[in-house]
Amino acid sequence: xxxxxxxxxxxxxxxxxxxxxxxxxxxxxxxxxxxxxxxxxxxxxxxxxxxxxxxxxxxxxxxxxxxxxxxxxxxxxxxxxxxx
Amino acid sequence: xxxxxxxxxxxxxxxxxxxxxxxxxxxxxxxxxxxxxxxxxxxxxxxxxxxxxxxxxxxxxxxxxxxxxxxxxxxxxxxxxxxxxxxxxxxxxxxxxxxxxxxxxxxxxxxxxxxxxxxxxxxxxxxxxxxxxxxxxxxxxxxxxxxxxxxxxxxxxxxxxxxxxxxxxxxxxxxxxxxxxxxxxxxxxxxxxxxxxxxxxxxxxxxxxxxxxxxxxxxxxxxxxxxxxxxxxxxxxxxxxxxxxxxxxxxxxxxxxxxxxxxxxxxxxxxxxxxxxxxxxxxxxxxxxxxxxxxxxxxxxxxxxxxxxxxxxxxxxxxxxxxxxxxxxxxxxxxxxxxxxxxxxxxxx
Numbered sequence: 001x002x003x004x005x006x007x008x009x010x011x012x013x014x015x016x017x018x019x020x021x022x023x024x025x026x027x028x029x030x031x032x033x034x035x036x037x038x039x040x041x042x043x044x045x046x047x048x049x050x051x052x053x054x055x056x057x058x059x060x061x062x063x064x065x066x067x068x069x070x071x072x073x074x075x076x077x078x079x080x081x082x083x084x
Numbered sequence: 085x086x087x088x089x090x091x092x093x094x095x096x097x098x099x100x101x102x103x104x105x106x107x108x109x110x111x112x113x114x115x116x117x118x119x120x121x122x123x124x125x126x127x128x129x130x131x132x133x134x135x136x137x138x139x140x141x142x143x144x145x146x147x148x149x150x151x152x153x154x155x156x157x158x159x160x161x162x163x164x165x166x167x168x169x170x171x172x173x174x175x176x177x178x179x180x181x182x183x184x185x186x187x188x189x190x191x192x193x194x195x196x197x198x199x200x201x202x203x204x205x206x207x208x209x210x211x212x213x214x215x216x217x218x219x220x221x222x223x224x225x226x227x228x229x230x231x232x233x234x235x236x237x238x239x240x241x242x243x244x245x246x247x248x249x250x251x252x253x254x255x256x257x258x259x260x261x262x263x264x265x266x267x268x269x270x271x272x273x274x275x276x277x278x279x280x281x282x283x284x285x286x287x288x289x290x291x292x293x294x295x296x297x298x299x300x301x302x303x304x305x306x307x308x309x310x311x312x313x314x315x316x317x318x319x320x321x322x323x324x325x326x327x328x329x330x331x332x333x334x335x336x337x338x339x340x341x342x343x344x345x346x347x348x349x350x351x352x353x354x355x356x357x358x359x360x361x362x363x364x365x366x367x368x369x370x371x372x373x374x375x376x377x378x379x380x381x382x383x384x385x386x387x388x389x390x391x392x393x394x395x396x397x398x399x400x401x402x403x404x405x406x407x408x409x410x411x412x413x414x415x416x417x418x419x420x421x422x423x424x425x426x427x428x429x430x431x432x433x
Contacts, residue, residue: 011203049172050204
């Protein structure tokens with residue numbers, strides 16, 4: 001079970017990252033929850049400096065740009081594998 | 085067997101990396117022969133008569149569009165690579181503990197090379213303040229980053245020459261330094277929302293991995309795809325506007341309204357420009373049209389800077405972390421700076 005958080009107050013890239021996460025999760029039949037964090041007070045507790053930020057199971061994976069679909073798939077698969 | 089496959093895919097990656105360097109001489113050749121290619125198209129293929137308005141308009145368009153696009157691709161690629169050396173995290177580290185003035189100078193300079201998007205203005209602001217970067221230094225960064233961007237500089241260089249581009253960069257830097265310094269001196273920390281100073285990053289910082297060379301090159305290629313892909317249409321429109329009014333609208337159409345003799349034109353341009361919002365590329369068609377028709381450079385640059393550097397949406401976002409008083413100070417200090425620069429330009433040119 002993956003816990004994915006997308007950090008971002010609503011910029012285009014943040015919305016796109018959430019969509020991309022949903023796509024990857026669905027296509028690979030991953031067991032995951034996707035959560036959007038939009039409040040700056042909460043976002044800043046992760047210590048990122050640019051949005052969107054991607055948090056998987058409490059760990060910041062990436063921040064600042066939209067990853068490509070294959071990169072994102074890789075990350076999520078790796079996170080899934082390290083869990084088992 | 086496996087290692088063979090691996091080395092093969094590694095080779096493929098290496099081949100991909102050499103492509104930008106192989107393209108460099110092609111770029112140079114194209115850039116240097118633009119005029120002859122243009123002449124060949126205009127007089128050889130379309131066969132337009134020499135000396136007519138239409139000919140000079142078409143000539144201008146066919147020459148300028150590829151020229152500006154070529155420059156843009158090269159600079160955006162280079163800046164994309166340079167930016168991999170300056171992540172926001174590293175910039176923050178460099179600015180931490182810097183005193184006013186020295187801090188303002190470095191923040192303004194770092195504003196040019198640090199990747200920045202206006203949607204990240206708030207997390208950046210919060211992250212800087214949280215780690216102890218002084219408020220005035222943070223503002224220097226926030227002013228310089230959107231104003232001096234590679235697209236604006238390339239367009240000014242391509243269309244108006246290196247002197248205009250350089251002066252734009254210098255004045256942008258000076259505005260960012262002085263505005264940030266003034267905000268720091270005024271001790272306005274009390275106008276930042278209280279919760280900002282209470283933030284503590286609870287989670288471990290992201291471990292920063294130094295990108296390898298191939299990742300830097302890829303970052304350059306990505307930047308070209310992203311930025312050139314987004315702004316090319318504005319450039320084509322801008323140059324089309326420039327070519328279209330070339331010789332059709334009276335030369336000093338705007339001179340009375342925005343010329344040097346109209347002293348009030350600089351503050352008026354800033355007043356109109358501040359609530360407007362556009363990216364650097366979107367504003368170029370207007371700049372091109374105004375300059376072509378007799379508006380003075382200082383007035384037009386003041387307009388351009390206030391549209392790009394100060395924007396209503398950005399200040400509304402800033403409202404979440406700053407009290408109204410500080411936002412007003414921020415906007416007025418920058419606006420006054422831009423007005424002064426406008427007058428200086430009108431005096432020199």
